[in-house]
Amino acid sequence: MTSPEPQSPAPQPPEPESKDRVYRSAPAIAGGVLLLAITGWLGIDAIVSGEGRTPWLALAVLLLVVPLVIAFTLRPAVYAGDDRLRIRNPFRLVVVPWGQVASLRSSYSNEVLTESGAKYQLWAVPVSLRARKKAARREMRATAQARREMGRDEGRGSALGMRAGLDGGLGGDSVSDGPARAETDRIMDELRGLHEARHQAESARGAVTVRWAYEVLAPALAGAVLVLILVLTG
Template sequence: MKQTYRSRTAFVLGWVWLAFVAFNVWDLIAHYTGQASMVALAVLGALTALVYVVALRPATVFTEGELVGRNPLRTTYLPWASVEDVTVSHSINVEHGGGRVLRLWTPMSTARERAKAQRRSAPRQQRGRYRTEPTLSRSEQAAVDAFAGKTHADWVGEQIRDRAEAARRRDEEATPARVTWSYDAIAAVVAAVALVVAAILAG
């Protein structure tokens, strides 16, 4: 079963930006005014390529056989049995291949998110004679306990570690990671550069 983890905020804002760009491109084409329109299209194209590369494309994907790290310009395919260690700081760092490190672009852990997680893990003080907070069910309390003091990145890092240990228990082969270029991201950057060149030539 395939599972995908990414920054939800960046993903939503990326699609909002695409909707904004689509409307503006239609308006610029419908009311084309020469160089001014070309410059505006070039700016929109450059910003859209940036948004796609850093907000829409990055993802951490779990498949049955491997961890797939989709970073802005490259994709790494790492078999679970090849994962040697996982540490989480600002990003999730996956050690493999005797010293190599795969830094996953998403999800990341910000200082604000980590401080919020620490506040969640602190014992709550009861004020007054009566409790004002709702009583959680057993499953809800278990979920709260599982995430206590942890960010989303911490939780994903634990899932990677668990899957790697399970793969080693099954005696799966630890093969080297495969790294490929992200041709879609490169195409977006090339298209943006082409629009900038066209805007310059239009002048």
């Protein structure tokens, strides 16, 4: 009696590729939805109840305005993957492998600088000076609170002070896990960390590609031409 042949183990399914981190501006999306609702309401009302050339003019204005609103509010996004950074701006899609990224700069706008010297703005990660000032004030308050708690701990004696330092303060919460940062500044820190980790990877090499968003430009241009024709012939 022959022994049964050993069965080979079942093949394991491939591990799923890591998904891109997606960064978008929530205020821009909210504003875009509101603008589209107002524009659609006014435009459809003019088309339905307008007389003469009004419906055609309203249709032309909608064809011009709606793509532009989408381009500047809903469309911008930044996709950060293991090998590349995809920047979807209002009128262009830029793909930059991490190996081509020279630096990520934050001043009055957040930008990516490539090894060739090109510069691309991150529309989806806008700089908010107000948020930076708010984060700075929050950091100043946290520092002042930490100093007050440190003074109280020293007054309770060295033994209690050591215990308070280990436990994060007697009878109080931990003051801060780190410096307060604005949301967009934290996003840029994440992108810099990913760039630092992946810019030497073999799979992160390649050329920078730029593609124009014809799906936005074509209807907007058609709407502008139609508005111009209706105005000139009206």
